[in-house]
Amino acid sequence: MRLRPLVIITEHLSDEATAWLEERAEVVHCSVTDADFDDLAPRVVALVVRTYTEVDAALLAKLPQLRAVGRAGVGLDNVDERACAARGVKVFNTPDANTQAVVEYVLALLCDALRPRLFLDAPVAKEEWNEIRQEVVGLWQMNELVLGILGFGRVGKRVTEVARAIGFQVIYNDLLEIPTDQRRGAQPVAVEALFTDADIVSVHIDGRSENRKFVSRGLIDLLRSDAVLINTARGMVLDDTALAGFLARNPAAMALLDVHDPEPFTASNPLLGLPNAHLAPHLASRTMSAMDAMSWVVKDVWAAIE
Numbered sequence: 001m002r003l004r005p006l007v008i009i010t011e012h013l014s015d016e017a018t019a020w021l022e023e024r025a026e027v028v029h030c031s032v033t034d035a036d037f038d039d040l041a042p043r044v045v046a047l048v049v050r051t052y053t054e055v056d057a058a059l060l061a062k063l064p065q066l067r068a069v070g071r072a073g074v075g076l077d078n079v080d081e082r083a084c085a086a087r088g089v090k091v092f093n094t095p096d097a098n099t100q101a102v103v104e105y106v107l108a109l110l111c112d113a114l115r116p117r118l119f120l121d122a123p124v125a126k127e128e129w130n131e132i133r134q135e136v137v138g139l140w141q142m143n144e145l146v147l148g149i150l151g152f153g154r155v156g157k158r159v160t161e162v163a164r165a166i167g168f169q170v171i172y173n174d175l176l177e178i179p180t181d182q183r184r185g186a187q188p189v190a191v192e193a194l195f196t197d198a199d200i201v202s203v204h205i206d207g208r209s210e211n212r213k214f215v216s217r218g219l220i221d222l223l224r225s226d227a228v229l230i231n232t233a234r235g236m237v238l239d240d241t242a243l244a245g246f247l248a249r250n251p252a253a254m255a256l257l258d259v260h261d262p263e264p265f266t267a268s269n270p271l272l273g274l275p276n277a278h279l280a281p282h283l284a285s286r287t288m289s290a291m292d293a294m295s296w297v298v299k300d301v302w303a304a305i306e
Contacts, residue, residue, distance in 0.1 A: 003026070003043075004024070004025050004026045005025045005026065005045040005046070005305050006025065006026045006027075006028065006040065006043045006044050006045055006046075007021060007025045007026070007027050007028075007044070007045065007046040007047070007048060007301065007305075008027075008028050008029075008030060008037070008040065008044050008046075008047055008048070009021075009027060009028070009029050009048045010029075010030065010031055010032055010047065010048070010049045010050070010053040011031075011049060011050035011051065011052060011053060011072075012050070013048065013050075013072060013295040013298070014291060014292045014295035014296075016292065016295070017292070017295035017296050017298050018295070018298075020298060020299075021048075021298040021301075021302060024302055024306075025046075025302065025305075028040060031053070032053055032054075032059060038062065041062040041063055042063075042064060042065065043065060044063050044065060044066055045065050045066060045067050045068070045305050046066065046067060046068040046069070046070065046301045046302075046304070046305050047063070047066065047068075047069045047070070048069075048070040048071075048072060048297065048298060048301060049069065049070070049071055049072070049078065049079070050071070050072050050073055050294075051073060051078065051263075051282075052078070052263070053078060054078050055069055055078060055079040055080060055084070056080045056083060057080060057083040060080075060083055060084065060087055060089065066087070066089050067088075067089060067090065067304060067305050068089065068090045068091075068092065068300075068301045068304040068305050069084060069089055069090070069091045069092070069301075070091075070092045070093070070297040070298060070300060070301035071091070071092065071093040071094075071297065072093075072094060072294040072295050072297045073093060073094060073097075073098070073285070073294055074093065074094065074095055074096075074097065074098060074285075074294075075093070075206055075207050075234070076091065076093055077206070077207030077208070077234065079091055079093075090304045092297050092300035092301060092304070093297065094293060094294045094296070094297050095154065096154055097290055097293035097294040097296075098284070098285035098287075098290035098291075098293070098294060099154050099155055099158055100158075100287075100289075100290070101284065101285050101286070101287040101289070101290035102155050102232055102284045102285055102290075103155060103158045103159050103162055104287075105232060105258070105283065105284040105285075106155075106159050106202055106230060106232055106284070107159075107162055109230050109232075109256045109258075110142070110147075110163075110200065110230070112256065112278075113200065113228045113230075113254055113256060114138055114139075114140060114141075114142060114145075114228075115138045116136050116137070116138060117136070118132060118136045120132075140199070141167070142163070142166045142167050142168050143166070143167025143168065144167075145168055145169070145199040145200060146168070146169045146170075146171060146197055146198045146199050146200075147159075147160075147163045147168040147169070147170050147171075147198060147199070147200050147202065148170075148171050148172070148173075148189075148194040148195070148197070148198025148200065148201040148202070149170060149171070149172040149173075149186065149202055149204060150172070150173055150191070150194060150201060150202070150203045150204060150205055150215070151173075151174060151203065151204035151205035151206070151233065152172045152173075152174035152176075152178055152183075152186070152204070153174075153204060153206070155204045155232075156172060156174070156202075156204040157182070157184050159202060159204070160172065160183075160184040160185070160186045161184050164184065164185050164186070170184075170185065170186040170187070171186060171187045171188070171189045171193070171194055171197060171198060172186045172187070172188060172189070172194070173188065173189055173190065173191045173193075173194045174188070191219065192219070192222060195219045195220070195222035195223055196222045196223075196224075198227070199224065199226075199227060199228065200227065200228040200229075200230065201223070201227065201228070201229050201230070202230040202231075202232070203215060203229070203230065203231040203232070203233045203237060203238070204232070204233050205233055205234070205237055206233070206234065207233075207234040207236060207237065211234070211236070211237045212236050212237065213236070213237065213238065213239045214237045215229075215231075215237055215238045215239060215243075216239050216242060217239055217242035217245075220239065220242045220243055220246045221242075221246060223246065223250075223253065224253075225250040225252055225253060226250070226252040226253055227250075227253050227254075228253070228254045228255075228256065229243070229253075229254070229255045229256070229257075230255075230256045230257075231255075231256075231257045231258065231259055232258045232259060232284040233259060234259055234261075235257075235259040235260035235261035235262070235263060235265075236261040238257070238261075240260075240261075240269060240270050240271055241270050243255055243271065243277075244270035244271050244274060244277070247271070247274050247276050247277055248274060251275075251276060252276075253276060254276045254277075254278070255271070255276065255277045255278065256278050256280070257271070257277070257278065257279050257280065258280045258282055258283060258284050259282055259284075260279065260282070263282060264281065265279065
């Protein structure tokens with residue numbers, strides 16, 4: 001009997017996508033650091049990974065029969081595409097699978113930053129009721145503010161559409177020249193002007209090596225003393241030490257960070273303990289719909305190895 005091709009899934013996929021692949025291939029769930037992996041490596045024809053598996057030259061050297069790598073996610077920061085190409089290994093990802101989820105999450109963070117909310121679980125006296133209503137007040141409305149988008153790709157463009165619909169004035173900076181008909185009503189500016197003029201900066205640049213600590217001390221120190229910085233892109237694009245210093249000097253400023261370098265962050269993270277730094281555990285793409293859509297990278301992987 002001819003053996004079915006062996007595919008290793010290193011991180012969680014949806015049950016439906018996993019079952020679909022299991023109908024066609026031998027599927028094993030294990031991390032590349034598991035003891036079983038080295039035993040299986042000579043037979044592996046495909047890998048399906050998510051965020052925390054590094055597919056580099058050293059890993060590829062263990063996989064002589066590898067023909068495809070599928071990343072159930074948007075970026076390919078954790079996949080060495082050049083090394084894969086040199087080996088003839090095809091690489092796939094799901095570039096638009098979580099756009100809606102991330103945009104909704106950014107909107108939620110904008111509301112967290114600008115619209116304080118309080119829920120009561122018991123009746124209160126009229127005097128306390130009135131005190132609460134006096135204290136829980138948003139300082140600004142969204143239609144009074146400038147939102148700066150750093151990185152004008154799929155997510156950046158969609159955030160712009162939503163933000164302009166609410167009333168934000170939107171400015172952006174991108175490595176590429178964006179045609180006027182694709183700007184969604186946002187205005188292009190130099191990166192320094194973005195950090196100087198925006199009330200809120202939302203980061204959407206990718207994880208290429210050139211972007212490591214792109215959001216540097218020089219840019220962070222241009223922010224207004226009450227600015228809000230949101231990062232749902234990659235932790236490595238931000239200089240945490242510089243941001244911590246800025247937040248300490250500017251208590252009215254705020255940072256809402258969903259991504260970190262490393263993940264999970266450690267006790268040495270300089271932002272811990274700052275009341276105006278809010279660190280989330282990488283939740284932007286965590287909707288059932290987005291996770292399911294990302295998981296279906298298995299179809300591309302199967303087509304490549306079939």
